[in-house]
Amino acid sequence: MKKIITLRSAAAVAVLTLLTTCLIGGTFAKYTTKAGSSDGARTAYWGFQSTNTLDLTGLFTNEYGDVESADEADVIAPGTEGSATFSFAYDETDSNAPEVDYTFTVSVTDSCDDSIKNNPSIQFKLDDGDYGTWDGMVAAIKALAGDALGTKVYEAGSLPDAFTKDDDVHTISWKWAFEGDSTELDEDGMKAQDEADTAMGNADALAECSLSITIEAVQLNE
Numbered sequence: 297m298k299k300i301i302t303l304r305s306a307a308a309v310a311v312l313t314l315l316t317t318c319l320i321g322g323t324f325a326k327y328t329t330k331a332g333s334s335d336g337a338r339t340a341y342w343g344f345q346s347t348n349t350l351d352l353t354g355l356f357t358n359e360y361g362d363v364e365s366a367d368e369a370d371v372i373a374p375g376t377e378g379s380a381t382f383s384f385a386y387d388e389t390d391s392n393a394p395e396v397d398y399t400f401t402v403s404v405t406d407s408c409d410d411s412i413k414n415n416p417s418i419q420f421k422l423d424d425g426d427y428g429t430w431d432g433m434v435a436a437i438k439a440l441a442g443d444a445l446g447t448k449v450y451e452a453g454s455l456p457d458a459f460t461k462d463d464d465v466h467t468i469s470w471k472w473a474f475e476g477d478s479t480e481l482d483e484d485g486m487k488a489q490d491e492a493d494t495a496m497g498n499a500d501a502l503a504e505c506s507l508s509i510t511i512e513a514v515q516l517n518e
Contacts (some may be wrong), residue, residue, distance in 0.1 A: 377471035
């Protein structure tokens, strides 16, 4: 009987030893694998302002000193002149350019009767350029985009030269000389250009001119 008890005690001790060994082994030896990652971002800088407005309403008016429209319509006449400024501001407070590629477009919608466009006494210009033709002025406005066609693609980090912080305001000017340059006199002793101007003022359908400018920057997504 004592022998059986001794054998059982030995077996119990053996089992306890095995369990303890497993627990110790689990504490000091194991496989482990771990991976991690993180990321963050901010919005890309744009910079063109939603407050941009173009207002050419002062280019022509209904009154110039001794010239006054009878129906309050804007008019032009010999001896008158006018101008208007426009801009498309860019926020360069942080010396940043857009951080995206974009297209920049300066589009012009114009209508001007040939009798005005072809009158050498009526001249137009953009900024500090020389006075010239209506079509020349329109072409100069479109070229502000950086391309003669009025649209150019800009890469991230670049700006149109004509609309950077120090050069973003532009001026359209026109004038109608009171007398033409011609010194030739007709049979009534009138200068030839004065006669042509007078004919314009007496035409059944008075000549008209109008100008509209739209500037747009659009992110390019290809």
